Amino acid sequence: MKNKTEHKKSHNGKGFLCLVLHAHLPYVRHPECDYMLEENWLYEALTETYIPLLSMFENLIADKVPFRITMSLTPTLCTMLTDVLLQERYSAHLKRSIELGEKELERTKNDPDFHATAAMYLDKLNICRRTFDDSYNGNILDGFKYFQNAGALEIITCGATHGYLPNMQCNPEAVRAQIVTAVNSYERFLGCKPQGIWLPECGFYPGLEEFLYEAGIRYFFTETHGILFADPKPQHGVFAPVLCQKAPVAAFGRDTESSRSVWSSKEGYPGHPLYRDFYRDIGFDLDMDYIAPYIDPIGLRIHTGFKYYRITGQTDHKEPYRRNEALAIAAEHAGNFLYNRTKQAEYLSSIMDRPPIIVAPYDAELFGHWWYEGPEWLNFLIRKAAFEQEAITLITPSEYLDTFKSNQVCEPSFSSWGEGGYSEVWLDKSNDWIYRHIHRMEIKMTECATAYFNAEGLVKRTLNQMARELLLAESSDWAFIMKNGTMVDYAVRRTKEHIANFLRLYNDLKKDCIDGNFVSLLESHNNIFPEIDFRVYKSHNDGTP
């Protein structure tokens, strides 16, 4: 593996490619239940995305393939990955999946259309189990940390609970708390300060950079129009970072072309007919007697991960999945992606005074979970970038900033990567009711953090738990789910629970009748951010330092 200096010296191509994977899940942990459907989000992402990505990184290192990937691991995800309860539950989930895999191998043994696929699933699940239980002893965050220390990954942080910051701007202390808590959490998990941040939902508003700078963040990413509509207009568009006006924090803009080729449901690679279909799953297709032990215990059919068909086309009729054919297409798509980036860089470098940086950010869960062959596509892309061309070099934002220290100063505009490009997703008829409560909580939190600044003992614990409840209520995921219309009951319940918990703690605090049992229960249940200090919410406008 090359170190950073060697990496810079070796670049003599036309431009840089900055691959960014945003790994995030909302904080879902239910010790009060043996089974909670929503905890499957983590288990599915572990099996299909996080562990396959780690395996891929391991193989790249073993094969001495140089690579640079920027990856955001949100504080909620890091907390869940290191939580003993969830680790044990995932381990049990994996055992059940392997048991199902063995049954599937038997069930399909005389069916050539499906048997090879069943064997593939079982093989992958066994690799998962070995990676999870044996290699990392249940804590795969250690794996990501290893690759960061090896110089291959640049792990960045995110908002503490993925709160959508533009909708908090009326309460700057709440914005600050999301960022400072995230930075502190990162330091606890990874042992150093983050260089960059993935703004939740890529949500930026002018002035946000001041909070980032205050927290020691060097850079963030915006949606394309966040840079293109900047003031003054950026000379290089999204192909070079800009430094914000109010604080010297760099903003990298998302490249439209590279995004579209992966994200677009019409033009994007993941929609190819030979790739595996996501929706056909034996959880829905097989007899209840057979599948019952592997779905929701109340009998609700769910995805099991065993899917035997390819996308085929826009038809209900699906053809059997052929792994080798799918991998061949993934390699082809990786080559196509790289070729297009090469041409893009060649053109851009001819009109720019420096090599362009092409920023390609994606949800990490796209790779493997939604797009089953995504990790293989990424694997092919990295290997081709290393050995089959010289025009493009993989780079991380901090490496770019170390190399190109002088950048244009301008103010990016309000933007997000949601549908419509602004706040349309998180501020909608379906979810706008939450802000009345969340803003109220934020004001009360600041009021209490200022009034009880020197609190100790149970009062301090109460205030810290209030901060946790507020942060959890702010998760953009709840508003997103309400807007999308799936699992709405859960999102509404979670939002209301955190609001109610907070208000109860607040009222008890004000009446000087704190219930220690209730505080303890909440500390146990919503146990995120053990290091939190409620004072982060203190008002900065009261004249005190």
Add this chain to the structure above:
Amino acid sequence: MSQINEHLTATANPSMHQAAGTSTVSSLKTHQPVQPVSGIVFEKEFFDEVSTTSNPDAELSLHTPDEYHAEKTGFACESLSEADSLSQKNPSAGPRYSFSTEIPETYDDFYLCVLPRDPKTLYVYWELPDGTRSPEHNFQEQAPSKEQLVLRIKGQTVENNEAHISSCYDVPIQMNVADSYVHVPTGASQCSVECGIVNELGCFRPYSPQINSYDQSGEAVHFHTGEEIVNRQPPDNYCTESAPVSVGTAFMRPVANSYSTSDTKNGTVPLVRSVDLPVVKLDTEHYFGSATPI
């Protein structure tokens, strides 16, 4: 009581015990008597876990379950049927406890908040004190020729560092509605939203409620119903669109609803305090950028 004890036994759950999972828990397990609580069902180990797994600095203040009251705590454990909990096929026997989801519909003080949704739309929500909602102050029920509570949306353009109101419109506030999506006036480089009252002459004056005022101990010392709002004559400079506009203000904080010592004169808290109306302004050009990218 005995039934609950039986139930406790029936709902014992291995994975919860695993969840405790740390050696520090075991040393405390024998010190807590298992006592059922009215309306709540917990397991002994659950209480042990609660008291030890979260904050390392936490005081182990957990009381025995007998001291715990469901009405006071606001959460309750849903009972499980014995059949469910014993069923090997169904490990998901439901939650052992659940949290309250009861939240207030509104909050009783004046508050105006504006969030930009997109370059053309703002989301505005507001809170009004209960006094304002009483029938005698229900502007909506008064004759249209009298007074109307409105949101006033002003679009401004800036030329030579001076702001000029380019357009202005009012959105009547219905008393049973507490939020609205409003349009940013076309072509405005800045936009402001304020809440106020339009009288029969068309004059606009800011809504200046006599809000709840609190002393430092948090006790309400006075509440004014807000009758003055209707009867007060607006100052001349608030009439129509000629109101002075400051330039460059971003989002303003909501009205403070508490006093500090500096608010008091001679150590006494004033009985009535008028507050400045929060005008929420948005520099649209700066905020959303130019509509014509390179």
